[in-house]
Amino acid sequence: xxxKKTVDDINVRGxxxxxxxxxxxxxxxxxxxxxxxIIASLPTIQKLIGDGGRIILCSHLxxxxxxxxxxxxxxxxxxxxTKYLGREVPFxxxxxxxxxxxxxxxxxxxxxxVILIENTRYRSEETKNEEAFSKDLASICEVFxxxxxxxxxxxxxxxxxxxxxxxxxxxxxxxEKEINFLEKAVNxxxxxxxxxxxxxxxxxxISVITNLIEKVDTIIIGGAMAFTFIKAQGYETGTSPxxxxxxxxxxxxxxxxxxxxxxxxxxxxxxxxxEFAADAAYRIVASxxxxxxxxxMDIGPKTRELFAEAIxxxxxxxxxxxxxxxxxxxxxxxxIAVAQALTETKDAITVIxxxxxxxxxxxxxxxxxxxxxxxxxxxxxxxxxxKELPGVAAANNR
Numbered sequence: 001x002x003x004k005k006t007v008d009d010i011n012v013r014g015x016x017x018x019x020x021x022x023x024x025x026x027x028x029x030x031x032x033x034x035x036x037x038i039i040a041s042l043p044t045i046q047k048l049i050g051d052g053g054r055i056i057l058c059s060h061l062x063x064x065x066x067x068x069x070x071x072x073x074x075x076x077x078x079x080x081x082t083k084y085l086g087r088e089v090p091f092x093x094x095x096x097x098x099x100x101x102x103x104x105x106x107x108x109x110x111x112x113x114v115i116l117i118e119n120t121r122y123r124s125e126e127t128k129n130e131e132a133f134s135k136d137l138a139s140i141c142e143v144f145x146x147x148x149x150x151x152x153x154x155x156x157x158x159x160x161x162x163x164x165x166x167x168x169x170x171x172x173x174x175x176e177k178e179i180n181f182l183e184k185a186v187n188x189x190x191x192x193x194x195x196x197x198x199x200x201x202x203x204x205x206i207s208v209i210t211n212l213i214e215k216v217d218t219i220i221i222g223g224a225m226a227f228t229f230i231k232a233q234g235y236e237t238g239t240s241p242x243x244x245x246x247x248x249x250x251x252x253x254x255x256x257x258x259x260x261x262x263x264x265x266x267x268x269x270x271x272x273x274x275e276f277a278a279d280a281a282y283r284i285v286a287s288x289x290x291x292x293x294x295x296x297m298d299i300g301p302k303t304r305e306l307f308a309e310a311i312x313x314x315x316x317x318x319x320x321x322x323x324x325x326x327x328x329x330x331x332x333x334x335x336i337a338v339a340q341a342l343t344e345t346k347d348a349i350t351v352i353x354x355x356x357x358x359x360x361x362x363x364x365x366x367x368x369x370x371x372x373x374x375x376x377x378x379x380x381x382x383x384x385x386x387k388e389l390p391g392v393a394a395a396n397n398r
Contacts, residue, residue, distance in 0.1 A: 004395040005170040007044060007145055012053035014111055018141035019045065019172065020159050022150035022375060023059035023077045030076060036362070037150070038080050040375050044147045044172035045085065045114065054109040056140060057081070057089075057116045058097075058158055059148065066124025068095045078116045089114045097123050098136040106140050120158040127156055134161030147172025149179075150354075150376035152391030153383075163394040171395045174375065179392060181372040182383045185351045189316035191217055196311075196338060198223035198321030199356070202246045207385035208320065213256055218263040218310050222323025222334070227296060229254065229266055230287055238272070238294040265310060269300030271324070271331055278328040298324030299334035307334075308341035317342060320353035320384060326360055335360050343369040353380040 021041040026033045048055050062072040078091035094101040097118050105115055120126045125133035134157040138144070144166045146152075146159050152175065155161075163169040171179075185193075195212045197205055202225045212219060221229055227240040232250035257264040267287050272294040273280035284300045285291075299307070311317060319342070324334040339361055342350045350370045352358050355377025361367050374380040379389060 003398045004392065005398050006176050007047050007170055007172055009398065010143060010168060010170055012048055012051050012143055015053055015142045016056060016106060016109070016140060017048055017053040017143045017145060018056045018058060018137060018162065019048065019145045020148045020151075020162075021045075021057055021059045022148040022174075023057075023074060024061050024150060025077065027071070027076065030071070032076050032080060035080050037375055038077060039084065040174050041147060041172075042084055044145065044174060045081075047173065048145070049085070049112050049114060052111040053143070054106070054111060055114040056106060057114065058120055058137070060121040060126065060151070060156075060158070061119045062121070064119060064121050066121065066126070068118075068122050072119055072121075074116055074119050081114070081116065085114065087114065089116055091116050092118070094118050095122060097133070098140055102140060120156070123157070125157055127154075129155050129157055129161045131161065133157040135165055137162040138165035141166060142168065144169040145172050146170075146391055146395060147174045148391065149175050149374070149379050151379070152178075152376060152389040153379040153381075153387070155390040159391040160394045169395050171392065175392065177372070178374055178376065178380070179383075181349075181351055182374070182380060185316050185318050185349055186212075186215060186384065189215070190349060191316070192314045193316045194218040194220065194310060194314035194318075196220040196222065196307075196317065196319040196321070196323070198225070198323045200224045200241070202228045202243050202250065205321070205381075206246075206249065207387075208381060209253055211384065211386040212318075213253060213260065213262060216262060218265065218314065219257065220265045220307055220310065220323075222267070222299060222307075222338075223321050224296075225321075226266055235288040236290050236292065237296070238290040238292050240290065240295045263310070265307065267296075267299045267303040268306060269302045270296040271298040271300060273297050276325075278330060280330075282330070297328070298331035299337075304334055304337035308337055308344070311338065311341040312344050312346075314345060314348055316349045316351075317345065318351045318353060318384065319357050320355070320381060322356050322360055326356065336364060339364050339366045342366070353377065353384060355381070
């Protein structure tokens with residue numbers, strides 16, 4: 001963990017504590033369909049309650065674009081918090097987010113009370129990190145706690161701007177845990193250290209690959225982005241997505257891996273189809289035998305075993321991005337094989353970098369067997385790129 005103060009370093013008794021959580025949860029017909037992020041916030045909230053703080057919770061939800069959108073209200077989150085904390089968590093409705101209703105509610109709070117205020121993105125200033133809203137947030141608290149790793153890579157009012165107008169700004173347990181796991185995995189790994197980088201585009205993962213190639217012993221490239229590397233080797237890729245602008249980059253990466261003695265793994269066989277569809281007829285071919293009218297949809301059986309063998313030998317594994325068209329059941333086998341292999345490592349640290357990889361691990365029922373699953377896809381991605389996260393940098397140093 002960068003040398004930042006945490007909730008263990010402060011005294012909050014009798015003080016108003018604004019806690020930035022990540023309650024950006026999926027909703028369907030007004031009901032929360034996955035409350036993982038709410039559960040992840042509980043240890044910090046419980047700590048602050050136990051220490052006698054007056055807890056004001058805030059978060060964004062979706063993209064209301066600076067105005068009230070009833071379907072994106074945080075009201076359903078208050079009900080979940082009430083259930084999990086075993087105490088009433090009033091939701092303070094206020095379209096200004098911090099307006100008369102919130103100020104009145106904060107005035108009435110006693111030590112150990114908890115309230116939840118409205119979606120921070122109801123205010124247009126939030127995503128622009130403008131002073132007016134930052135000052136409003138700071139005006140209702142004496143202490144600020146950032147526990148929203150999912151937005152740590154963004155400089156918004158509710159995670160960065162507010163820190164300029166309060167004396168005490170620290171990180172919560174979830175933020176501390178996220179950074180500690182990523183820091184240890186990437187910068188102080190048990191070896192062999194293996195990274196799995198998947199997803200759609202090389203262009204979106206360039207910085208990740210460039211940063212990790214300097215640190216890993218083995219790197220696996222999967223998903224649609226692998227076809228840019230396959231084409232860079234001179235092979236036919238058919239109608240598979242290829243970023244021609246990045247062919248030279250792909251060659252440079254493979255050369256760099258070779259020069260550094262990094263094992264660079266691509267698929268050796270593939271499931272290919274003639275159309276992008278869930279029920280498309282497929283055949284299995286070697287990676288250098290894709291026909292001009294075919295596209296790759298998933299890694300083949302030989303590749304699954306190749307990747308699994310490398311994973312089982314590793315002592316630290318970081319995984320970001322699926323290795324096939326995971327959303328189609330017929331072509332989810334490669335991603336399932338990777339997840340399964342992660343459960344078969346011996347004493348390895350397995351870190352799942354949020355986003356689609358985290359969704360896959362949860363969906364497959366392997367979540368409990370992973371060392372750490374990040375709650376923030378974008379934030380973990382930027383951390384893997386070696387970037388400083390504004391939401392972490394803004395907290396007080398020890």
